[in-house]
Amino acid sequence: MYRSKISGLGHYVPDNVVTNHDLSKLMDTSDEWIQERTGIKERRHIIKGEDNSTSMGVKAAEIAIERAGITKDDVDFIVFATLSPDYYFPGNGVLVQKEMGMKTVGALDIRNQCSGFIYALSIADQYVKSGMYKNVLVIGSEYHSGGLDFTTRGRGVSVIFGDGAGAAIVTRSEDDEGGILSTHLHSEGEFAEELALLAPGIGSRWVDDILADNDPDDVSYYPHMNGQLVFKNAVVRFSEVIMEGLMTSGLKKEDIDLLVPHQANLRISQFIQKKFGLSDDQVFNNIQKYGNTTAASIPIALTEAWEQGKVKKGDLVVLAAFGSGFTWGSAVIKW
Template sequence: MTQTKIAGIGMYVPANVVTNNDLAQVMDTSDAWILERTGITQRRYATRFEETSAIMGVKAAKIAIENAGITAQDIDFIVFATLSPDYYFPGCGVLLQRMMNMKEIAALDIRNQCTGFIYGLSIADQFVKTGMYKNVLLVGAEVHSYGLDFSNKGRNVSVIFGDGAGAVVLQPASKQGQGILSTHLHSNGNGAEVLSMINPGFHGGCYNAEKKPQQPAKPYGNMFITPDRIRQDDFYPFMDGQSVFKKAVEKFPEVIQEALQANGYKANDINMLIPHQANLRISQFVQHKLQLRDDQVYNNIQRYGNTTAASIPIALYEAWQEGKIKEGNLVCLAAFGSGYTWGSALIRW
């Protein structure tokens, strides 16, 4: 069976740079506090009414397509990963297809938050290696800044996230042993509310009662925007940071080792590990756990914050551009996030 290679990579981040000191002007926080807990010094915010997840996804996709040496008309399948779509429905995949004047190809939208790019990579890999599609465009794009709570109540979450987009073009590999060696996906819904934004959604009473008790939903009501939902602040992201950290540092190394063992490798065989940029402390813990050198791990959360589904392709693009990923290298991608979901991919570049 043919293996799948990454033929082209692209990224886009908005021009608006927001520093920790900028955030300290609107909420009770400081550069030192944010830096110590997250490693972040700045992030990018989209320009309101001008930039959306689909628009930024198009900009990243154009670069990836150009780097792959093809045109938008050659793409035969789109996978779009985001937790911040332009519309509640339809998804961003068809919006990108329209903006890029592509053929009437399939467009799949996936909602796996921080693990979205890994899930999308696994999906695209199946289609390419079975011969169904030859040029798959995978996009991860996020606009978090439009939906964050910039009050003191929301500061623990809001200081972490930034906006951006990354994209890759996936094709059949031309060389033996080149491309995606394996992907590994997992989930555990017992932590679904620990990192979540409950609305907009159909409020049917499926909360984890230990986290947020509620009254049963009323027939024909209590869905989408209601006075109760507004009072409960369910329109803003919620995160139990300590719980997420504890689970992330457990599952990150575990799923990386799973990929290595499946292919007969050890951690020191990795040329470049690109973790989802969730928190610099998490990445450093994983690096220490796997006994990797600094030059074996790529982090750019310092400049962009957590861009969830976009973070891995953005980091992958920068690492590749900087010459830190070369042909023949063993590259590992890994992510953990809301759901809980987590996954890894091992690639021979």
């Protein structure tokens, strides 16, 4: 068995900054209301026609590839995580392969929403460890702003989400001690409809039926979230899956140098920080600037943490996520 490591990181966010004050002009909300509930001050939104999930993913990937010291021709496989693909099908993985002019490598799309990057990273880790691939490109990219309800009716969801992308190169490591130590994945479909886009998909209704019934006031075409239930489950599952990762590697919470949680809600991150007794320097949050970017949130945060010198060789870095499905997961990495 080989060991894998993250050899390069990159991220991209649109230039268009949307503040809480900007949203207060569209709906009955305020900067104070949003910050109190989520910790978010601003987020980035695509200017329509300038970017999409694929183009943002490509920009993040190009940075990660350069930092890994490889070229696009060295990439053996692509794993693309998103809940906002550019087409119903095909997936964004093949679009990245086309846009970057890569060889005819395989491309896999992951639809695990907020846990998408952890799932994608775990898959890449297994492919590298098995010896099948040497360099796997993992992307998390989301274009939320085009599908949100920017009225008072939708404020509970729409103030939370932002657009952006992050990418990582998962590479075969020659270091027997460093790299990705373990990944852990879980789901609980009992709560699938508590955080979901509930509009029937093409798999259950014909297109002409959907068009005939299309009602602009039909809330099922916008994301739905049972916020209190999600919060209660998130804090439990975050704790469980972090401890699962540590115990698998014979580690303790005191060994954590940096925790990078999925940026769902600053209050969730603060709850986990307090429970694990971690200092502010041991937990990286950037939801204040970007909002919740779903599958992109962890790679964006991890990239920024690395750029700021908060991730150093030998550090124990823990990634953890929880979201729609419900799904959750963690990754324990010796940098």
